[in-house]
Amino acid sequence: MSLDTEIQRRRTFAIISHPDAGKTTLTEKLLLFGGAIHVAGAVKSNKIRKTATSDWMEIEKQRGISVASSVMGFEYKDFKINILDTPGHQDFAEDTFRTLTAVDSVIIVVDAAKGVEMQTRRLMEVCRMRNTPVIIFVNKMDREGKDPFDLLDELENELKIAVRPLSFPINAGAKFKGVYNIFEKKLDLYTPDKQHITEKIEFSDVKNPALSTYIGNEDTAKLCDDLELIQGVYSEFDIDKYLSGSVAPVFFGSALNNFGVNELLDCFIKIAPPPQPIAAQERIVNPFEETFSGFVFKIHANMDPNHRSCIAFVKICSGKFERNVNYKHIRLSKMMKFSAPTAFMAQKKETVDEAFAGDIVGLPDNGGTFKIGDTLTSGEDLHFKGLPSFSPEMFKYIENADPMKTKQLEKGIAQLMDEGVAQLFINQYNNRKIIGTVGQLQFEVIQYRLEHEYGALCRWESISLYKACWIESDNATEFENFKRRKAQYLAKDKDGRDVFLADSQYILQMAQNDFKNIKFHFNSEF
Ligand code: G4P
Numbered sequence: 001m002s003l004d005t006e007i008q009r010r011r012t013f014a015i016i017s018h019p020d021a022g023k024t025t026l027t028e029k030l031l032l033f034g035g036a037i038h039v040a041g042a043v044k045s046n047k048i049r050k051t052a053t054s055d056w057m058e059i060e061k062q063r064g065i066s067v068a069s070s071v072m073g074f075e076y077k078d079f080k081i082n083i084l085d086t087p088g089h090q091d092f093a094e095d096t097f098r099t100l101t102a103v104d105s106v107i108i109v110v111d112a113a114k115g116v117e118m119q120t121r122r123l124m125e126v127c128r129m130r131n132t133p134v135i136i137f138v139n140k141m142d143r144e145g146k147d148p149f150d151l152l153d154e155l156e157n158e159l160k161i162a163v164r165p166l167s168f169p170i171n172a173g174a175k176f177k178g179v180y181n182i183f184e185k186k187l188d189l190y191t192p193d194k195q196h197i198t199e200k201i202e203f204s205d206v207k208n209p210a211l212s213t214y215i216g217n218e219d220t221a222k223l224c225d226d227l228e229l230i231q232g233v234y235s236e237f238d239i240d241k242y243l244s245g246s247v248a249p250v251f252f253g254s255a256l257n258n259f260g261v262n263e264l265l266d267c268f269i270k271i272a273p274p275p276q277p278i279a280a281q282e283r284i285v286n287p288f289e290e291t292f293s294g295f296v297f298k299i300h301a302n303m304d305p306n307h308r309s310c311i312a313f314v315k316i317c318s319g320k321f322e323r324n325v326n327y328k329h330i331r332l333s334k335m336m337k338f339s340a341p342t343a344f345m346a347q348k349k350e351t352v353d354e355a356f357a358g359d360i361v362g363l364p365d366n367g368g369t370f371k372i373g374d375t376l377t378s379g380e381d382l383h384f385k386g387l388p389s390f391s392p393e394m395f396k397y398i399e400n401a402d403p404m405k406t407k408q409l410e411k412g413i414a415q416l417m418d419e420g421v422a423q424l425f426i427n428q429y430n431n432r433k434i435i436g437t438v439g440q441l442q443f444e445v446i447q448y449r450l451e452h453e454y455g456a457l458c459r460w461e462s463i464s465l466y467k468a469c470w471i472e473s474d475n476a477t478e479f480e481n482f483k484r485r486k487a488q489y490l491a492k493d494k495d496g497r498d499v500f501l502a503d504s505q506y507i508l509q510m511a512q513n514d515f516k517n518i519k520f521h522f523n524s525e526f
Helices: 003-008 023-033 050-054 056-068 090-100 118-130 148-159 211-233 239-243 261-271 403-418 440-454 476-485 505-514
Strands: 010-017 071-076 079-084 105-111 134-139 162-165 167-170 178-181 186-189 200-202 247-252 293-301 310-318 320-322 327-329 334-336 342-345 348-351 354-356 360-365 375-377 394-400 423-427 433-437 458-462 467-473 490-493 498-502 518-521
Touching: 003 010, 003 354, 010 023, 010 090, 010 118, 010 261, 023 071, 023 079, 023 105, 023 134, 023 261, 090 118, 090 293, 105 118, 105 148, 118 148, 134 148, 134 261, 148 162, 148 211, 148 247, 167 211, 167 247, 178 211, 186 211, 239 247, 239 261, 247 261, 310 320, 394 403, 394 440, 403 423, 403 440, 423 498, 433 440, 440 458, 467 476, 467 505, 476 518, 498 505, 505 518
Parallel strands: 010 079, 010 105, 071 342, 105 134, 134 247, 162 247
Antiparallel strands: 071 079, 167 178, 178 186, 186 200, 293 310, 293 375, 310 360, 320 354, 327 334, 327 375, 342 348, 342 360, 394 433, 394 458, 423 433, 423 490, 467 498, 467 518, 490 498
């Protein structure tokens, strides 16, 4: 197969949802269709249950499972599909944000009864920022849920994206009879079955009287009305609008019952984008270029603290990656080759000889060679952009609790920050180190890992902060003035960039009002 064909047939995406909406179940059903697994129940949820928050060893154990299921590749109808897994627990939202930088599209799972939940809203913000195409799967139609039209309105309002139903349910809960697949003009009848594919009947015209023999007169009439309403309210599905991230097609189904999943997958391969061009600082890199380039979007630490080895996950942006070929590690300006790159097929991690743009390869790293955001190329000096850090929401001072181990602590903090576990800010006023996270759990993770992997002890001291945001200005005088006035609230991030630490929303608003020439950024990608 030519390089072009290989790349053109790749579809790399992530499934995102609020915990419990059905992400794991849907992933599993997709793998079943791809023949990558043969029984339901094979995909372990990497969901971190609420009860586990006080026992994060348990969490790490569960996270361990997610190394194997971080990327799941399978073949389906001539396509090579790569599903990138995202952690369910909101405390690991940063991981998810970064994973979204390595995909070309996204499937959002929404629970029909719960509608749009908090985590979905936040993740959608990231998709919007990057214009990532999204398909929405409304799950759990076998249960009583919200009215489908209300749900569609809620999706539009809460996710701030136009929607277009491509299937529509016939009843829900105990009376759920199936969906009319608008995309393929087929009636899909529902029989609860967790393993097998359900019956599909061609119905290009819902006015055909035969329809009522399948779903009865009353439901036929209602379906016709519903479809008419859809036709009237929503514009025709426009694939270009989907690809530019301005409209999201919606499917209804039940992942647990394997219903609507096949339709979703079939539509997905028809409309979802192949690997897309990616912006480097120097230029736009086209995936079909002959030469290899890629970037590290995730680093997974080994669970075994005695071997501080990691896996760096590299998204291939262009060309072909080959085993034992020399590539340039741009930050270190060093040529390196990799003898044991792994690819991820279904549940298995295996050494591969080659991988193509769109694929993810895992590179074992024993010596802290990689940081998140590092670029590898065939030789060209490229720096990929687009690995944003988001304003953290929780802050603590980190203090050394064992003065004999200062070096170990410094090294541990530096490496954990490179791995993207949390963000480090140095307060410019008192020189103290502040760790910012998106969840309480990371503080426990950091403390534990510093002790067990680096032999260093730390202590946390509370600090009352509302937000840390990156600041910049074209107006040097005003910037200096701001820095003088707000000296106590200034910090540098680990790359030396200026950060404003606001201790309340009010202070932040005041600063924004008083200093109009200063830009306040809530993620590091500006
Ligand atoms: P997540 O990864 O998004 O967190 O969700 P997950 O797939 O683990 O699903 C959460 C729960 O919802 C699971 O039940 C799962 O069986 C159930 N579920 C998923 N899809 C459907 C569906 O279409 N209909 C119905 N009725 N339920 C669905 P659980 O009891 O938490 O776990 P389990 O014991 O069944 O594994």
